[in-house]
Amino acid sequence: MLVSIGTKNRAKNAAITNIVNNYFEQVEYIQLNVPSNVSEQPYSDEETRQGAINRALNALHTSGAELNFGLEGGVRTIEGNMYCCNWGALALKDGTVITAAGALFLLPEQIANEIRSGKELGPVMDTYTNEKGIRHNKGAIGVFTANLVDRTEMFEHIVKLLIGQYQFKKEHE
Ligand SMILES: O=P(O)(O)OP(=O)(O)OP(=O)(O)OC[C@H]1O[C@@H](n2cnc3c(O)ncnc32)[C@H](O)[C@@H]1O
Ligand SMILES: [Mg+2]
Numbered sequence: 001m002l003v004s005i006g007t008k009n010r011a012k013n014a015a016i017t018n019i020v021n022n023y024f025e026q027v028e029y030i031q032l033n034v035p036s037n038v039s040e041q042p043y044s045d046e047e048t049r050q051g052a053i054n055r056a057l058n059a060l061h062t063s064g065a066e067l068n069f070g071l072e073g074g075v076r077t078i079e080g081n082m083y084c085c086n087w088g089a090l091a092l093k094d095g096t097v098i099t100a101a102g103a104l105f106l107l108p109e110q111i112a113n114e115i116r117s118g119k120e121l122g123p124v125m126d127t128y129t130n131e132k133g134i135r136h137n138k139g140a141i142g143v144f145t146a147n148l149v150d151r152t153e154m155f156e157h158i159v160k161l162l163i164g165q166y167q168f169k170k171e172h173e
Contacts, residue, residue, distance in 0.1 A: 003030070004030045005032065008033055009136060011136055015159050016071070048074030060091040068090065086101065086158060088161070125139075125140050
């Protein structure tokens with residue numbers, strides 16, 4: 001079975017392959033740098049969800065694969081507090097799209113202010129930690145949860161929700 005992934009981000013790719021390998025056999029993966037067709041730094045649940053959907057559909061149109069995943073990170077504000085939000089979409093061959101969201105966690109005010117000034121979370125996190133490519137491994141979630149939950153684990157939960165909904169749909173149609 002061919003599975004396409006709408007990103008080359010290592011944390012997202014690890015999440016998808018770790019979970020898909022648990023539920024399917026003989027899977028071949030194709031990683032595609034497809035556009036999300038939303039801002040580089042999505043600013044609401046709506047925009048982040050749309051980015052995930054666009055990535056999944058763009059991956060489907062490029063690959064024609066059986067399963068096509070799009071994962072997107074963004075931020076949203078509730079009562080003045082900025083949270084990091086995360087969405088996933090799974091596009092099937094017939095164009096059906098399944099969606100799910102993951103954990104929300106609060107961004108410290110210092111980081112939120114950088115985002116409000118127009119910066120992207122990825123580079124802001126690298127400057128804050130003095131490390132390179134945080135977004136490819138522990139992610140902001142790892143940094144701000146003392147490594148209790150890393151970015152791969154957070155996305156793994158979303159991928160599980162997507163595959164679970166796909167299985168439910170297959171059993172009920
Ligand atoms: O290559 P892609 O797939 O685009 O992966 P990305 O890391 O850029 O991830 P997103 O585009 O989905 O996320 C939008 C922005 O938020 C950043 N971001 C989101 N979650 C993050 C996290 O946990 N740690 C660091 N940066 C994060 C990310 O680097 C982008 O600047
Ligand atoms: Mg990005």
